[in-house]
Amino acid sequence: MPYGNVVLVETYFSNEEAHFVHLSSLRCNHVFNKGLTMNDIHKDVKDFEAAGAETGVLENTLGIASYDEILTREELSNIFTLLIEEFNVDFSQFKLTTVVRQVHRLMGVNELDTLDSYYELLRNNSDALVALKNALLVNVSSFFRDTDAFEQLGKSVIAKLLQKTSEDHTIRIWSVGCSTGEEAISIAIQFFEEMEVLNIKRQIRIFATDVDDEALKIAKQGIYPSSITNDVPQHILLKYFEKDGDSYLIKSAVRRSILFARHNIMKDPAFSKLDLISCRNTLIYFIPSMQRQILSVLTCALKDYGYLFTGMSESVHGFSYYYDVVHDRSRLYCKTKRPSLKYTNTHSHLASNPFTGHSQQFRSSLYNLENNASGTVEHEQLLSYVIQSSINPQLLSVWMPPSVLIDSHGRVVYIYGDIAPFVSKVSSGRVMNYYKSFLRKSLAVVVENAIERAIETNEIIQLQNIQLSANSPSDLDKNPSLSEKGIVSENIDIRVDTLASNDFDEMFSVVTFSNYRVNSDVVLDEFKPVHREKILEYSKALKRIEVLEHELQQSREYLKLTVEELEVTNEELQTSNEELLSANEELQSMNEELNELNGDYQDQISTLETSNQDNLQLLNAANLAVIFLDIDLKIKGFTAEAGQYFNIVTQDVGRPLHHFSHQLSITELPAQLDEVLAGSTVKLTTTLANNENRQVHICLRPYKVEEKVMGVVITIYPLEF
Ligand SMILES: C[S@@+](CC[C@H](N)C(=O)[O-])C[C@H]1O[C@@H](n2cnc3c(N)ncnc32)[C@H](O)[C@@H]1O
Structure with missing residues (x-):
């Protein structure tokens, strides 16, 4: 058998009692509780052994199916629909492994080997549907849990x-x-x-x-x-x-x-x-x-x-x-x-x-977690709208130097004025609105540093004469938009202000670029020769930065991959942990059921013990001499009166009767007992060995359970008192 075990349940257990097999079924792929006699079970196991313990043989022998098939959400969809209709709970949102485990278990309990037959049962039997719902909503709980x-x-x-x-x-x-x-x-x-x-x-x-x-x-x-x-x-x-x-x-x-x-x-x-x-x-x-x-x-x-x-x-x-x-x-x-x-x-x-x-x-x-606009007067709303949507942008475009508003995650959330000269060349691919990829590389490094300082010190950071790397000859070739825009100064000023917004509980940074000049022939002529050497030196440095940045980028990607792998492993671990916990909860719930069942058995046992005692008391009170022997002729019980005939005391229960001498003048007792075990009743009259005048009548009867001889009952009563 590839995995799991088989549970066979003897007829002795009622259907309700048999549900204790659920516990085992967690680990078993076959549960078979149709109610067998001990002999049936013995025969089935023998057949199974003889057939070489092949799963198929077992299934044929016992007529049960293997549940190693993996059910999909789609296959279970009809069952999910039934559960929604009946209990208004969408179990398709529950972990599939848990659902499949419980469905298989309950199919076993109901001796069904196909999902279709189980679905039919659920459709027609509300108890079965409730049982499935209960199995899925594992409501194990305890006080001060953990x-x-x-x-x-x-x-x-x-x-x-x-x-x-x-x-x-x-x-x-x-x-x-x-x-x-x-x-x-x-x-x-x-x-x-x-x-x-x-x-x-x-x-x-x-x-x-x-x-x-x-x-x-x-x-x-x-x-x-x-x-x-x-x-x-x-x-x-x-x-x-x-x-x-x-x-x-x-x-x-x-x-x-x-x-x-x-x-x-x-x-x-x-x-x-x-x-x-x-x-x-x-x-x-x-x-x-x-x-x-x-x-x-x-x-x-x-x-x-x-x-x-x-x-x-x-x-x-x-x-x-x-x-x-x-x-x-x-x-x-x-x-x-x-x-x-x-x-x-x-x-x-x-x-x-x-x-x-x-x-x-x-x-x-x-x-309504977002704040609703409070009921302001219509005119006020209109005015505020016009100011915000039309007047403010116009004023800003005239008076405000090019600036970007950046949120605490580094995202560019608003742009003021023309910032084209400061942004990197746009290439095709995924749109990133983080300022680090949005601004030109050399500028982004400077801005990052300035933003960090501004947030740390809570002061305005002003940087002057920052060189725009794109003014290097190579960058000018790469980025013609720069000259198109007419930016010729390689030096600009950057200012970073931090703004806290109470409304959003957010910290923004405003980065403002200023002091750049617009192209004119005169400026251009003056500018070029003066700075050529400096610019060449600068371009070497830039190349080195590019190489370093490339390496950095590679390390970042490698790190990202490692982090992603770790996250996946972590999630897998988390899932198996959850799996284990839910299985544990299911076990606990079954354990509770078992405890309840155990309690019932304890009650039954004590009732039986009491009635047993009552019977013995009755026999003793009636001065009857009775001995109960089991199938091996060992003493199971006796009354005080009988004890006197056979010289036995309470501690002798469980010992064979022939170990004891008796006061009856009979020698053939062993043979007669064997006769009784074969089904006959033997009656005889004899005298007491130590008192010839006292006659007793002995009756040996078979002790039968469901017509099967399970022992002997000996009754002795004197013929005269
Ligand atoms: C294992 S018990 C946990 C009980 C308790 N919180 C504890 O820790 O002891 C899980 C409970 O979640 C409930 N449950 C499952 N799905 C639910 C849902 N969609 N809405 C509300 N409760 C749900 C089940 O009915 C069950 O009683």
């Missing part, structure tokens, strides 16, 4: 939020993918604990949302099993939970601070102005593009300086520009003040507020 991270949340985030928030302000928190509520409750408790430490009282409001109605139902009830004692420290348990039989009920003070609601993070409108968002172990299930979409939604929903708390194998990958790391290992991030991130939601027409249902109103208040 203890260290929660501790760090308290220290580095919650304490700060409490201290910086005024009394009349409500701290707004969103737990995204809250599952059965443990995460939201843990955050609430952490807030209450910090309030106590800091002796501060604040209002908190936690929006806890999930797409899974069944999980939310549990969350709303707030009742948790006794196993939470493994995750919740004893003092917290006493303080915030009430014991109710075997369960724990969350106290109303905590419960009241949380609002649970259905919300699909892939498409429903987000909350806004949040101080803290916890989105843990949920992003990992989505494909990378959906992860990015969700991160952009969460980033918009946070206030400036609000905090984001992700799961241990998640991060703000791709959005680090918007966040400072608060604590890397705990995955705690603080949103920095940056230009607004525009949020576009393609599904917003479907969206509605999960708490009010007011879709339109909700959307406008949450999504």
Whole structure:
């Protein structure tokens, strides 16, 4: 068999019980639980061995198919459609590997070997569809999941939020993918604990949302099993939970601070102005593009300086520009003040507020992140428009020297006047609006340096007599536009001003070029001879610069390639990490099911033990002498009365009966017991060896289970008392 194992389930287990095989199925490509007897299983395994352990033989023998085919998103599209129609969740945005794994597993459980037959089952059987939905929405959760991270949340985030928030302000928190509520409750408790430490009282409001109605139902009830004692420290348990039989009920003070609601993070409108968002172990299930979409939604929903708390194998990958790391290992991030991130939601027409249902109103208040023009008078608007669009440019073109406005990323965002003499020759290819590729090379180096100094010192930087390299003879040949434009002076002045914009939270630099002269014959004649030698020297230097720049460019490209390769490896590692985590979560969820099942078995066993005890008590009370032997004639149980006839005590259970002497005057007991094992009932009367006057009646009967002899029951009763 190329990989995996086969699980065969004995008839003994009911269908429900048999679901414990799901655990094994994670590692198996064949799950077969149609219910076999032990003998069937034995025969199948023998056939399989005899056939040389070939997969095909196994499939033929057992009639099951191999699931090593790789399903594509397209092949699964019908199933995705069914799931959307029924649960309004688009699972095509979930990682394909997870979906395929679960589909294969459930096909095995239902003994189906083709995707079409599984699709038919899903179409006609709502339980099967719910089972698939539940398998895909792995809602494993626990209180204070990742203890260290929660501790760090308290220290580095919650304490700060409490201290910086005024009394009349409500701290707004969103737990995204809250599952059965443990995460939201843990955050609430952490807030209450910090309030106590800091002796501060604040209002908190936690929006806890999930797409899974069944999980939310549990969350709303707030009742948790006794196993939470493994995750919740004893003092917290006493303080915030009430014991109710075997369960724990969350106290109303905590419960009241949380609002649970259905919300699909892939498409429903987000909350806004949040101080803290916890989105843990949920992003990992989505494909990378959906992860990015969700991160952009969460980033918009946070206030400036609000905090984001992700799961241990998640991060703000791709959005680090918007966040400072608060604590890397705990995955705690603080949103920095940056230009607004525009949020576009393609599904917003479907969206509605999960708490009010007011879709339109909700959307406008949450999504309109860009400032709307306030209601100024029409005339004012017109005037401002005319000034900006027409008068300003005209005045600037007359009075302003050629300048470029550069943003903090080095992008040219505006050009004033004619700057053609200062820009590099345009060649075909991708358009770059970064000043470093836009300005002539030698000028770009000078400007870069000046901008850096201007930002560092926060002063105006003025550079005089900067030589324009294009005035070298070779450049003049290469760039005729220079002489066409009539620029003859090789020296210009450059001024760099920095401008901070509060509106955009951005730092701009204005680079102004001045003091160049326009061509005239007189100037040209005077200029040429004076500077020829100097220019030749200069052109040598320029050649050297060109070589160096070429080398630099090559190193940069090499570095870029290396960085890209590293990024790819990093992403791959991230993906496998996420894969591992989601598989782990699935395992946990199954483990929980197993524990539940185990609990049921324990109950059954104790019930059986009690009834066994009751039976023995009854037999003892009736002074009946009864001995139960197994198929090997070993003692399984006996009453006190029978013990006296055979000189046996409790410790002798499990030993063969023939090891013991007895008080009955019979010698042929072993042969008679064999007769009983063969199916006969033997009745005889005898006397006691030590008392000839006491007669006893002995009855040896087969112990049968489903018509099969499994042992012997011996009953002895005296004929006279
Ligand atoms: C593994 S649980 C994480 C629970 C909790 N955050 C934690 O870390 O303990 C993932 C949860 O994400 C929810 N989920 C999956 N897709 C979702 C979606 N599109 N919108 C909201 N919740 C979603 C699932 O229902 C599930 O309850």
